[in-house]
Amino acid sequence: MENSLDNNLMRLKTEFAKMCRIAESMLEEANALLIKADKEKALEVVKKDKLVDDAEMDIEHGCMRLLLRNQPFAKDFRDISCLLKAITDVERIGDQSADIAGIVPCLSGKIKIKSIIDMGKLAVEMVRSSCSSLINEDIELAEKTQVLDDDMDRLFDKALGEIVDVIKESSEHAREVAELLMIAKYYERIGDHAVNICEWAQFGNTGIHKKTQ
Amino acid sequence: MKVKEIEKFNLEETAINIQNANLYYGSFQALKDINMQIKKGEITAFIGPSGCGKSTLLKCLNRMNDLVENCKIEGKFEIGGRDIYAQGMMLQMLRKNVGMVFQKPNPFPMSVYDNITYAPRLYGIRDKSTLNEIVEKSLKGAAMWNELKDRLNKSALALSGGQQQRLCIARALSVDPQILLMDEPTSALDPISTGKIEELCSSLKENVTIVMVTHNMQQAARVSDKTGFFLLGELIEFDETENIFSNPQKEQTERYITGRFG
Numbered sequence: 001m002e003n004s005l006d007n008n009l010m011r012l013k014t015e016f017a018k019m020c021r022i023a024e025s026m027l028e029e030a031n032a033l034l035i036k037a038d039k040e041k042a043l044e045v046v047k048k049d050k051l052v053d054d055a056e057m058d059i060e061h062g063c064m065r066l067l068l069r070n071q072p073f074a075k076d077f078r079d080i081s082c083l084l085k086a087i088t089d090v091e092r093i094g095d096q097s098a099d100i101a102g103i104v105p106c107l108s109g110k111i112k113i114k115s116i117i118d119m120g121k122l123a124v125e126m127v128r129s130s131c132s133s134l135i136n137e138d139i140e141l142a143e144k145t146q147v148l149d150d151d152m153d154r155l156f157d158k159a160l161g162e163i164v165d166v167i168k169e170s171s172e173h174a175r176e177v178a179e180l181l182m183i184a185k186y187y188e189r190i191g192d193h194a195v196n197i198c199e200w201a202q203f204g205n206t207g208i209h210k211k212t213q
Numbered sequence: 214m215k216v217k218e219i220e221k222f223n224l225e226e227t228a229i230n231i232q233n234a235n236l237y238y239g240s241f242q243a244l245k246d247i248n249m250q251i252k253k254g255e256i257t258a259f260i261g262p263s264g265c266g267k268s269t270l271l272k273c274l275n276r277m278n279d280l281v282e283n284c285k286i287e288g289k290f291e292i293g294g295r296d297i298y299a300q301g302m303m304l305q306m307l308r309k310n311v312g313m314v315f316q317k318p319n320p321f322p323m324s325v326y327d328n329i330t331y332a333p334r335l336y337g338i339r340d341k342s343t344l345n346e347i348v349e350k351s352l353k354g355a356a357m358w359n360e361l362k363d364r365l366n367k368s369a370l371a372l373s374g375g376q377q378q379r380l381c382i383a384r385a386l387s388v389d390p391q392i393l394l395m396d397e398p399t400s401a402l403d404p405i406s407t408g409k410i411e412e413l414c415s416s417l418k419e420n421v422t423i424v425m426v427t428h429n430m431q432q433a434a435r436v437s438d439k440t441g442f443f444l445l446g447e448l449i450e451f452d453e454t455e456n457i458f459s460n461p462q463k464e465q466t467e468r469y470i471t472g473r474f475g
Contacts, residue, residue, distance in 0.1 A: 005471075005472075071430075071431055072471065073430060073434070073458045073459070073470040073471055074458065074459065074460065074461050074466075074467045074470055074471050075467060075471065076471050077458070077459055078459065078460070206460075207456075207459060207460025208460075
């Protein structure tokens with residue numbers, strides 16, 4: 001038997017999927033800008049962040065309204081809780097992608113640190129899979145995606161080593177490598193947000209959140 | 214016989230133990246192999262659609278079904294380890310220690326004071342100061358002493374519905390029960406009176422084990438420690454209230470509490 005809660009929840013999930021897609025595309029575009037050192041299009045990515053922020057507000061309002069009006073229980077309650085929590089992570093992913101794009105105009109493009117490029121690729125994979133795990137209620141995918149965070153942490157350590165090597169070689173690009181270090185940190189944080197989304201996907205399905213076990 | 218002379222149940226951690234309980238109204242089986250342990254000092258909610266057996270089970274706990282024609286009860290109902298259906302079980306002792314509050318407020322057509330002192334008097338208390346103490350203690354226990362201390366001689370029927378229901382709780386408390394059975398105690402009340410009774414339950418549970426039948430899911434989620442879901446005479450699921458309402462293990466429970474039953 002379908003009811004208005006089902007319909008509204010379905011609508012919010014669709015909105016969430018769209019929000020994820022925008023954040024994911026921002027991250028992909030920020031990565032491309034970084035690889036090409038493309039300064040022109042950075043602003044476009046930064047501007048997209050508003051779409052993610054607006055989506056967060058809309059979904060948050062929709063979830064609050066369902067909590068207030070329907071006082072849901074069981075799977076409905078968990079689904080709404082998951083959405084409310086996950087939108088914060090997706091919003092942060094959007095922010096950090098915009099931050100990465102915002103740094104690109106400050107870079108000369110002369111310094112290339114491979115591990116950071118790899119972090120960017122991994123971040124896209126983690127964001128895509130984590131959002132998909134929540135939208136499609138795919139616990140296996142959520143578990144697999146969480147494991148990738150170890151790779152992200154290893155890449156971050158590697159990038160740090162590469163950055164230190166560049167600084168040791170010459171102080172000429174000190175400012176630029178500092179900016180690159182921030183980008184590496186943003187990617188690492190995006191990985192953490194993806195893990196959070198996976199944990200909410202698991203909670204939505206099983207009622208068990210890893211951190212409360 | 215005075216109230217203080219009536220024996221109390223020796224409640225251990227498990228206040229109520231129900232084992233393999235079956236109940237038949239003639240050929241109709243209203244309860245099917247119920248097993249549950251209710252802990253002392255907790256509020257336990259029974260939920261389920263109308264006719265699922267929750268009120269029937271509640272009534273078994275102070276033998277309210279005894280006078281129902283063609284009612285046959287099987288299995289074990291223990292309170293404090295004592296079989297309440299055993300021969301020699303004194304109903305007076307059972308009903309004093311296991312009080313009951315019903316869906317509709319049912320004050321006696323007499324004064325507030327007489328409503329509360331009715332049972333203590335029945336149990337032999339005549340001393341005016343003792344009765345006064347009981348009235349004050351019971352009304353304070355039901356959080357209505359301040360409201361009614363100057364109206365003790367007024368008719369209970371002149372009180373509002375919410376006040377009447379709290380008076381009935383105060384009346385039940387007058388004989389210092391160990392267990393309070395509540396059958397949809399707030400279904401006829403407005404939200405403010407409901408809130409007061411829910412608060413009352415939470416404050417009483419330190420001294421009284423409460424078993425409550427409710428059709429209000431939010432109420433069960435708000436006030437109870439454990440929740441049992443009944444369907445067609447069976448106890449489908451019995452667990453911590455938080456588990457029942459956030460992550461029920463049985464599909465029937467999930468369907469009922471999310472309003473998708475049927």
